[in-house]
Amino acid sequence: VKSLRLVIAALLLLAAAPVEAAQQEEVSATFEAYQAALQATDGEKAAGIVTQGSRDLYRHYANQALTLDHAALNRVHIADRLTIMLLRHSLERERLMQMSGGEIIAYAVEQGWISKEGTAGIRLGNYQVAGEMATGTLLRTDGSETDFTVEFLKEDGDWHLNLKQMLEFARIGIEYAVQQAGMSEDEFILTLLEYSTGRRPDPGIWNPPS
Numbered sequence: 001v002k003s004l005r006l007v008i009a010a011l012l013l014l015a016a017a018p019v020e021a022a023q024q025e026e027v028s029a030t031f032e033a034y035q036a037a038l039q040a041t042d043g044e045k046a047a048g049i050v051t052q053g054s055r056d057l058y059r060h061y062a063n064q065a066l067t068l069d070h071a072a073l074n075r076v077h078i079a080d081r082l083t084i085m086l087l088r089h090s091l092e093r094e095r096l097m098q099m100s101g102g103e104i105i106a107y108a109v110e111q112g113w114i115s116k117e118g119t120a121g122i123r124l125g126n127y128q129v130a131g132e133m134a135t136g137t138l139l140r141t142d143g144s145e146t147d148f149t150v151e152f153l154k155e156d157g158d159w160h161l162n163l164k165q166m167l168e169f170a171r172i173g174i175e176y177a178v179q180q181a182g183m184s185e186d187e188f189i190l191t192l193l194e195y196s197t198g199r200r201p202d203p204g205i206w207n208p209p210s
Contacts, residue, residue, distance in 0.1 A: 024127040027134045027152050030159040031124055038116035043106030046114070051153050054163035055101030062087055062096050062104055070206035078185050079167065079174040082192060086113055089193045089201055093209040105163075113196065124150060134159065138169075 030049060037046035047055065061080065065088040073081055087096060108114045124136030126145060132154035138146045151162040178188045193201045
């Protein structure tokens with residue numbers, strides 16, 4: 001009986017292996033499609049590849065752009081604050097109120113706020129699938145694994161990239177950039193707003209739009 005159980009277990013593992021490999025390939029293809037969308041500056045395509053939670057996050061950024069004053073903004077991480085301020089500086093209040101999270105992501109891609117240069121160099125490996133969640137490990141240039149992973153979720157039958165976890169990389173990068181620039185966080189944000197849009201921010205930029 002014990003031998004029979006071992007045989008059955010082995011057969012189940014063999015049967016599951018091709019399925020898991022196929023799912024890993026699907027997850028990998030999702031990330032490659034996202035990279036390709038950024039390279040093509042195809043905001044609509046990129047917005048369709050990310051999770052609903054990612055789209056909700058960008059809608060939340062828009063809500064913060066519409067409502068937060070200077071003191072409240074300073075309680076938000078500078079990387080998230082920069083996105084909030086870019087939205088406030090770039091879009092009229094009425095339009096920002098009406099845009100969906102997906103439309104905001106598409107706009108951010110088209111404006112270059114979601115960097116295709118930074119994402120282009122990212123390589124993932126060691127994909128792991130567990131039900132409707134999957135991860136890919138960030139690889140170094142020599143192919144060795146780092147401690148960072150990127151998350152994917154299966155929604156409506158397809159794999160989608162979770163931008164929330166990708167933003168952790170951006171936060172680390174922005175913190176380093178601020179440190180290297182030798183500026184205050186406010187100065188850094190104002191400088192990037194002007195650089196990104198070609199327009200100097202109005203002194204009232206720290207106040208919610210009226």
